[in-house]
Amino acid sequence: MAHPDPSPAPLPKLRAWWAHRQWLDGAHPGATPAEVLTATGWARSVGGAAPYLGLFARAGLGREAVDAAVAALEVHELPAARGCTYLLPAGDYALGLAVGAGAPEGELAAAGKHLGVTRDEIEKLCLAITQLLSQQGPSEPSAIRAGVGGASRSLGEAGRRRGQSTTLPLALGLLQARGLIRRVPLNGRLDQQRYAYAGWDQPVVGSAAELAARYFSWAAPASVQHFRWFSGFTAATAKAALGPLDLVQLPGTDLLMPAELIDEYHEFVPPTASHPTLLAGIDGIHLLHRDLPRLLDPTDAARPSPIVKGGRSFGSEADPQTHVILDRGRITGIWEYDTEQERIVHQLFVPDDEPLRGAIDRTERFIREQLGDARGFSLDSPKSRAPKIAAIRAASATGPGPAPG
Incomplete structure (x- = not known):
């Protein structure tokens, strides 16, 4: 193993690395839904568009391809970590059910x-x-x-x-x-929240250590606290789960990285070309850690949120209150979908440019032609979202900040 760099880990490199490991760098077009979820982690599913948006951003997957994978049981919505519903690949069904039991x-x-x-x-x-x-x-x-x-x-x-x-x-x-029944989307879609139940015979087996190994392959570098948030484990269970893993602490941080990834991390050079992506606010790039400030520049963290009352800033929230725009691991804007105008409404933290405009246009077309809406969760609706959209429109007039990189 190469000798680790003793200097503190720079945040821009960490962000770019997280985006790279999350397949948000455009390097995996055409991967299957199961391949994406195996490599980047389980996708939180709350009856909204998040799984579709995440798979589209990472591999260009359309809704029909995702729905076909669900129908073939290559991927499936299951109660998993903390008992919350995620979209999992078939290879993780047994583990997901075990840790959510x-x-x-x-x-x-x-x-x-x-x-x-x-x-x-x-x-x-x-x-x-x-x-x-x-x-x-x-x-x-x-x-x-x-x-x-x-x-x-x-x-x-x-x-x-x-x-x-x-x-x-x-x-x-x-x-x-117990793996004895499973939910079946009535119309085959993940964003409609209407289900039937069918009998099943799925084994339920897996350990806390197995989940820890999966988690650090998806989310590293991450802290023990990050892992505890995702898993819902107690401090004692988390400590025991991490024991078998060969983890290295990054200098100047509380972040841990599998030793097998250390050389790759130190050799990693953050890209200079922008690669913006539009994601749900509960995408894994955020929710695996649930540590929003790490994805925000300090100037953006201090911005007043147009969505939250009381003058709170973006960086003071536990979770984004909207969908987000990401570029090389930095949140560079927020967005929602206006069903009346069939347009994405956004507030940018950076100057508009061709790559950003292209990412917005592609996602807008995907939503309009394949999803019809980009609900954040099951009870989200165009009517309930109207004040949020109006606030984003008003805030977008304040102008962006500096470009990332």
């Missing part, structure tokens, strides 16, 4: 404590659901509720206050985590 168990424990739900009744409901699906095939929740009859019950006003109106979601969550 604690979330539905926690929900059942809370329902037992506050709503009088017993494990026995939920296990009986799970059995009724699996028997029903084996007989009638993929079914929507309303059909499952009708089919299992009294095995599912209302949790009354107390349940509604806690977001649990019936016992059915508790059973569905457990069955998904």
